[in-house]
Amino acid sequence: MGLKDHYVAAVKGSIYCSLPDARIVDITHQIDPFDLQQTAFIVRNAFRHFPKKSVHIIGVKPEIDLGEDLMHVLVEYDGHFFLGADNGIFSLIFDRHPDRIFELELSQDIDDMTFPTRDVFVKAACHLARGGTPEVIGRQRQQLRKLSALQPIANGNTIRGSIIYIDRYGNAVSNISKSFFRDTLKSRPFELYISGGNRAPLREISYAYNNVSPGDAVALFNSGGQLEIAINGGSETTGGSARSLLGLRIGHPIRIEIK
Numbered sequence: 001m002g003l004k005d006h007y008v009a010a011v012k013g014s015i016y017c018s019l020p021d022a023r024i025v026d027i028t029h030q031i032d033p034f035d036l037q038q039t040a041f042i043v044r045n046a047f048r049h050f051p052k053k054s055v056h057i058i059g060v061k062p063e064i065d066l067g068e069d070l071m072h073v074l075v076e077y078d079g080h081f082f083l084g085a086d087n088g089i090f091s092l093i094f095d096r097h098p099d100r101i102f103e104l105e106l107s108q109d110i111d112d113m114t115f116p117t118r119d120v121f122v123k124a125a126c127h128l129a130r131g132g133t134p135e136v137i138g139r140q141r142q143q144l145r146k147l148s149a150l151q152p153i154a155n156g157n158t159i160r161g162s163i164i165y166i167d168r169y170g171n172a173v174s175n176i177s178k179s180f181f182r183d184t185l186k187s188r189p190f191e192l193y194i195s196g197g198n199r200a201p202l203r204e205i206s207y208a209y210n211n212v213s214p215g216d217a218v219a220l221f222n223s224g225g226q227l228e229i230a231i232n233g234g235s236e237t238t239g240g241s242a243r244s245l246l247g248l249r250i251g252h253p254i255r256i257e258i259k
Contacts, residue, residue, distance in 0.1 A: 001059050001117070003029050011059070011118050018126040025050070034061045036147065037250075040092030041165045041173070045224045047080055047093075055125045058084035059117035070145070072120050074128075074138050076100040081128050083121040088147035102138030150251075152176045154184045159256040161227070163248050170241020171222075171230040172248040176256075178221045181205075189259040192219055194229055194246055201257075202229075209233075217246065227254070 001007040008029055015022050027046050031039050039060040047056055062085045064070050075082040075090055077098045082090065090098065108119045127137055134140075152161035152175050161176040191201035199217070205227075206212060206220045214233040222228040229248060234240035242248050 001029055007059075007115070007117070010115070011057075011122060014118050014122045015126060018122065019129055022126070022129060027056075031060050036061060036087065036089045037092065037149070038165065040089055040149075043082075044093045047082075048078075050080065052079035053081070053128075055081045055083065055128050057117060057121045057125055058082060058089065059121070060089070061085060061087055062116045062121070063113070064116070072104040072106075072116060073141075073144065074102040074104055074124055074134050075144070076102075076134065081125075081134075083124050085116070086145050088145040090144050091146040092149050098144070100134065101141050101144055102134045103141050104138045106137055150175055152180055154180075157258040159184055159258070161254040161256075163229075163250055163252040163254065164226075166243050166248070166250065168236060169230070170234060170236040170243035171228055172242045172246070172252070173222060173224075174227045174229070174254050176227040176254065178225045178227070181221075181227060181256075185256075185258055191257045191259065193255045193257070194248065194252075199246070215240065217242065229254075 012024055015024060028042055031042070039058065043056065043058065064072055064085055071086050073084065073086045075098045077094050104120060104124055106120055106123050110119060124137055150162050150164065152159060159176065161174045163172045164175045165173040167173065189203065191203055193201050202217060202219045206218045209218055209220070209230055209232050212218045212232050216232055218230050218232055220228055229242050229246065231240055231242050231245055234242065234245065236243065
């Protein structure tokens, strides 16, 4: 929803009016408009660090489309509750099918449907926070819409992946997980090519950003277990990030040659 407008304050104010003792944590309000891939990456890397029974409101692209049977849902997964639109985002957040899914059946207090994060999700979130059950506010269903996420591919002695997220430091996160990397390489040496192979390949995985000299490129697995390309000491503000120096963008290919 961003921080320029009134939307975040309106959502928080509505929660406090209904539940004065609520504890609200802002995960982020800096998602690019309507970007479900970016939203999913942030939510999947954040929610596991919250206590069980936490309620997570996803206000990115929350509109519904009755003509396409796109509804608002409450999803229970690994002891957490999630509220959002059934637009495919949950298939990008979770590693398996959710434990339970409910189609929300809450009436709005106003006629327009332009602000469901405030008018629908807040009601559901406060109900759950008071100890209410999903069955009271929704009808159980079995399936959610799915979106296809780009997966890394291993073909012979080559792994091909792509950049899926750029953080505020300009570090580039790929879709190659630590488990996929280790299972495929089996401790064999490798060369990691970025920027179309115009730079010398990286030949080792570091355990910290400062394992290399300042200004040098580094490959490591981040706290979420994904292969990340960074510049030690680089940032977007100084122009010395992996995004700016290496030309990395969302969707940029990553190639690993196994020796």
